[in-house]
Amino acid sequence: EAQVTQNPRYLITVTGKKLTVTCSQNMNHEYMSWYRQDPGLGLRQIYYSMNVEVTDKGDVPEGYKVSRKEKRNFPLILESPSPNQTSLYFCASSYSQQITGELFFGEGSRLTVL
Amino acid sequence: QQQVKQSPQSLIVQKGGISIINCAYENTAFDYFPWYQQFPGKGPALLIAIRPDVSEKKEGRFTISFNKSAKQFSLHIMDSQPGDSATYFCAAFDSNYQLIWGAGTKLIIKP
DSSP states (O other): OOOEEEEOSEEEEOTTOOEEEEEEESSOOSEEEEEEEETTTEEEEEEEEEETTEEEEOSOOTTOEEOOSSSSBOOEEESSOOGGGOEEEEEEEESOTTTOOOOEEOOOEEEEEO | OOOEEEEOSEEEEETTSOEEEEEEEOOTTOOOEEEEEEOTTSOOEEEEEEOTTOSEEEETTEEEEEETTTTEEEEEESSOOGGGOEEEEEEEEOTTSOEEEOOOEEEEEEO
């Protein structure tokens, strides 16, 4: 089944404790992206990757890191989480953003930082 | 900053009625306008999309109307059903191949 898989789905952590949210897609997509969703603010892009070893900042990259060492994986790293990073996070992928804008989303990772 | 303004923020419609969600954009370079549908606990999924060379696109009960001169586009859901209750996002595809998102509309269809 074609899918984007995120883990963990739910996480409660404390300020400053490094964490990684994994994202994997099995559709051989070139493009991958991370979003955060907050009430009233819609979807805001954190980072995106057009292909392996190519990453770029989105609209709200502060406090986050990403890497794209393999085509299928695009982990999101919070080196020192803070309460303002409490949010619902989505990973998404697309065959190529230059051909179609259709994004396939994971089911989300709800993060709470205390 | 490029923006897509979406309204209303929330909408309640009776079963069988027409749901209308509106979006407006500023950048005339936008050339692809998708709508995504998100059910609770799920990620958004593409519902329907339109390019600016057409004024309307219909898929089942869902229709996008596009007004290029006014830089506006809207989603119409005919014969709205409780299963249509979801959050809807409009978006626009910019010249840098990035999606610019509206803030979302929470739609509730009352039985």
